[in-house]
Amino acid sequence: MKKQEKSQISHPILLNNSKLINSENKVLEFINGFQGEVFNYSIEDLAKLANVSTATVFRFVRKYGFKNFKEAIIFINKNLQKLNEKYPLSTSQDNNISTIVAGNKYVLDNLYTNELQKIIEKAAQIIYNSKRILIHGAGSSKRMAETLVSNLYKVSLNVIAHDDFHLFLPVLGNATTEDVCVLFSDNLNSPEAAFTIKQCREKKVQIILITSKKKSNLITKNDVVILYEKITSKHLNIPLSSKW
Structure with a gap:
């Protein structure tokens, strides 16, 4: 073994x-x-x-x-x-459990500040008032996107989501100003993230970004940006867990 x-x-x-x-x-x-x-x-x-x-x-x-x-x-x-x-972390070889506990505890302790709560409320209002909610998150962001999609389905909102970017492309192509695009991207450094944002700009689609990247040339003052810090492991994906 x-x-x-x-x-x-x-x-x-x-x-x-x-x-x-x-x-x-x-x-x-x-x-x-x-x-x-x-x-x-x-x-x-x-x-x-x-x-x-x-x-x-x-x-x-x-x-x-x-x-x-x-x-x-x-x-x-x-x-x-x-x-x-x-947020104690075990120094043993099998320290995955302590990493999960520490990661999620850190998220819970640092997520709901007053400033962030206002941003989340603004994002929720935009989502609620949009005709369609386009959601994309791949790689380490896939699980976070899936959680949001599941929660929005529960309240009967019109959600379109694909973790396969090739399937998401036609959705972007048909987006209108009545839609909102929710993009999960940890560092905003993928070509898919850049292309999604570019397309939304051209079509004047409101963008909501969930990312750990505090500053990027891709972000403008008109975007709604939900930022997070995290404890990560080389072998584990510790996602931001937030239910709106």
Whole structure:
């Protein structure tokens, strides 16, 4: 029997920063993937482990508003301690259960802020008043899309959804200004997401985005954007679970 590989966890010790470039995102990914109790690397060690230059780490620190590297380490360790206490993750090889529990607990604790509640209510009103609700989510977003589709069917709304983008294309082609498109896309970096948004813009179809991407050239002020942070595992899909 093949020995199970320990799940590689990523949790939001530092939140996403839209100002980061690719090399700086490597630093963020390393920090958020850290599973120890104390983050005590030197700037040289961090640069080496993240496979970037020390100059990149310096820029990374400045973009998060820290005065120096030491201040960044203190902040990281404070957040790490809070996450480890509130959302404990097992260090054993079979740590999938603790990942699921921590991931969903984090979502529940951070989902219903007053600001986000207003955005969700706005999205719900748009959905309710639309002639047709076009929903697409594939890959890691598929389960979230399926949950919304199921809930909207229960209240007898006119929903059209396909996780196969080739089947979703004709739906987009027939969309009108009376419709709304709900797009689930974790990072908004797929060609399908870009094409869907482009088509909706051309046809003046209202867009509701559910994503973890805080800033993207694809997003405009007219879009309704529901953002989420998450705890993820290399081996598991921990979806945002929200019922409107």
